[in-house]
Amino acid sequence: MQFTLRLVSVVALATMVLASPAYSRDVEASIVSNAEFDDWLRTTDAVLTFTGSAKGPLAKRSALNTRVVYCNRRSGSVCGGDCTVYEGNSACLNAPDTTCLMATTDVAFCDRGGCGGSCNTFNSCGTRLDGGFCFTPGTSSGLSVAALLNFIHLQNPEMKIGGETGNTLRRNPKEYGDVNPLDDDSLDDAGSDTVILKVEITTSSPTLSLSNPDDNFRLILSVRVFASPRASAPITIATGRTALDVDSYIRGAFRLECITDPSKSIALSTTTQPHYARTETANKDLKEIEWLKFVTVPPKNAGVLQIEHPLPLERMLSREPTVKREDLTPGLKYRVWTDERILNDVATSYWGGLDGELKDKKLSDKREDETVQLDREALEADNWVLDQGGVIVRGNVGKHGPVFELVE
Structure with a gap:
């Protein structure tokens, strides 16, 4: 062979x-x-x-x-x-x-x-x-x-x-390639049944003062629907353990790459990944599972979901083993490097909004393509909503991330 x-x-x-x-x-x-x-x-x-x-x-x-x-x-x-x-x-x-x-x-x-x-x-x-x-x-x-x-x-x-x-x-091409994933024309060729979310990653300011650091300095992830088979409908996604999760630092979703002096790059998470115990999901409303952290993205062209990750100077250095506060000097420029795999890891989604169509519904772990018609009808009659599956998430990851500068 x-x-x-x-x-x-x-x-x-x-x-x-x-x-x-x-x-x-x-x-x-x-x-x-x-x-x-x-x-x-x-x-x-x-x-x-x-x-x-x-x-x-x-x-x-x-x-x-x-x-x-x-x-x-x-x-x-x-x-x-x-x-x-x-x-x-x-x-x-x-x-x-x-x-x-x-x-x-x-x-x-x-x-x-x-x-x-x-x-x-x-x-x-x-x-x-x-x-x-x-x-x-x-x-x-x-x-x-x-x-x-x-x-x-x-x-x-x-x-x-x-x-x-x-x-x-x-070397993930989306992180190292010349094409910013936000500008990737190949997304236009995605199937009509595919939900694509675009995430623009920015910082709250292009500079961060060392003498008077801003405790409100933060990463901002602006999430919008780029393509959807139901353009007029919001979509609710599980963000837990993805880069959209406010606790994503522990999973290595982000790091700060020092452009001016690579030896002063900053790790925002430890190299040891956490172990997650199994969560039983059968016959359970997934909204009750706290770590899944559901959020609703507005319909296409109807708004943006903004997720903020606090990043004060103290937190930047809290898990960095070698770079200390005294090593930071004015003029250092940092790029926020986002791990594409952890950003594009949204595996659960539902049509509707948490405060609207899904408010009184139970979120099932069963998927529409995995259930026969009779099962779907029985679940829906009992107020369950079926999982629509994963969505594609694209953002300005890797070398396309935002840059900020340390100033006096």
Whole structure:
């Protein structure tokens, strides 16, 4: 079987259905062991298609091979539906309509053909599901290239993402590329059923005084609807654990890159990421889960949602291990560097406003495309509203972020 970086021939060798209880375990998305991988294969009720050298859940395998499973459906915190199980060496796998994935080595998933475009690593997963799976939001948008997950790249340290001229794995093109994502014309080609939010990131002032620092200095994120299949309707989104969350510092959403002296760049979060306990969502109104932090974005052309992150000087330095107050001098310029992955991690949304259509409604974790008509009617009769899924979020991330200067 011939594999190249840009093209792979994948032949389905077997398809089976394992009719047993769905796998649901409190394990966050991370590289899983072969034993854990096998355990999932034995206990899932997903429809499995085996490709590459994978021949079934109990087959003997090479210890050096990468094993990855990618599926087209998420139910609450469980990954399933129709799943493809791949085993083999480094390759690009065509994987349209993927919703979640799991792997035994670190892999990358990309939003363009040939393993190009914007690529994220499995180990840096933003939304974690049961059993070690990673949720890949915005991948069920039909032919929308901006939203569609086309390929999974099985990481090889010597390979480049996107071919010889592509970016290396860790350099997100949206952060390092010359095109400001706010001006990206490719968004105009997104499918008509896709919700796209644009976020303009600014600071409350272009300067910050060292002798008389402004305690109200802050980051301002202005969120507006750029595209929507329901242009006249507001949309309510869960901001928890994204860059839109006021507590996003702890997840590394932002850092301050010193343009004039890189040695004085400031980390706004620790390198250790917090561990989140699993939250049971089945049959529960998601509005009652405090950390989800729902907000409503006004309809297209009808207003802007403004989210503010306080950033006084004291807070800037509170988690920075090397740069001290005395190291800061007038003339230093800082760029607010936003992590695109954490900004574009809105996985839950509902039509309507919290103070309007959704005020007396219960927010379900069930999605419209995952429920049959009778179930939808029963849920709606009981005052439940179905999750519309993830939205695409674009902002002036990375090197396109706002710049402010320290003054006397």
